[in-house]
Amino acid sequence: MFKTRVTEFLGINYPIIQGGMMWVSRAELVAAVSNAGGLGILSAFTFSNTKDLAAEIEKTRGLTDKPFGVNITLMPTFRPVDIDGYIDTVIDSGVRIVETAGRSPEPYMERLKSAGVKVIHKCTAVRFARTAQRIGCDAVSIDGFECAGHPGEEDVTSLVLIPLTVDAVEIPVIASGGFGDGRGLVAALALGAEAVNMGTRFMATKEAPAHLRVKELLISSSERDTVLLLRSFRNTMRMLRNATAGKVLELERQGSDIHQLEKLISGKAGLGLLESGDVDNGLISVGQVVGLIHDIPTVKELIESIIKEAEEVASNLAGAGVFKPRRLTDVTE
Helix, strand or coil: CCCCCHHHHHHHCCCCCEEECCCCHHHHHHHHHHCCCCCCEEHHHHHCHHHHHHHHHHHHHCCCCCCEEEEEECCCCCCCCHHHHHHHHHCCCCCCCCEEEECHHHHHHHHHHHHHEEEEEECHHHHHHHHHHHHCCEEEEECCCCCEEECCCCCCCCCHHHHHHHHCCCCEEEEEEECCHHHHHHHHCCCCCCCEEECCHHHHCCCCCCCHHHHHHHCCCCCCCCEEECCHHHHHHHHEEHHHHHHHHHHHCCCCCCCHHHHCCCCCHHHHHHHHHHHCCCCCCCCCHHHCCCCCCCCHHHHHHHHHHHHHHHHHCCCCCCCCCCHHHHCCC
């Protein structure tokens, strides 16, 4: 029922893609998503060197015989990153799906395409999607303002950005930012997208490598519990509101430079939070969709429930019926 160009060229059953989340998108989660019919994506820079990434790719391959990809984010970092080395590792490991994000992947496209790699570029504006199409990307993942991580600087929500992007390019569009259930999947398809990308929702699954206290915090948080940091540096990122986020905001108000914030916003601090469950000591990247999270299912249970709900919504719409929204008690009791 939900076959699209994205499911066809990726070789997956359902138009559901798991976001490449730093520290979280490891073999167990990625393989679980792919085994359940979606597309799992490893986060390359979770691994401090290319040898460790190659080992994680092999570990993932040992857990699934289904397609999976690797995210390579092309953004400035506090430490030098060997982008070429990571790309060579992905190619040499036989992975044939890469999600790029941040800067344009144009300098790497010839190498990736020559190796038969399908490239999905994640971006935050229509003009960047046009560029992705021009340089030969196979699909574009468009991030609405609701998304976790870096929503860009233009604050355009998914409801507007998705159809604008669909109208602007001919390659498939993947909707990212604000998606976590079957209603969202049907809405994305109605707007012209051919898949959804979900990060935050997959963080609250049994297979996600995050402390139980982190997952429980996601369940108890509302759509109002995210905060935008680094706006003053035009490098905006959406994080869950906590003590560390408050400190960053205060330092920004005081005019601190980026190096004064480095310890608070570093990836290592985020990793410590995810592992220890000390939810105020570090930052957690989540989208506004956190308000729709009410349980911690397995990945298989989550994807099955999304597809079941999407089929019900689509059926009711086709029959001009009225879809009865789930009550909070329906998903918590």
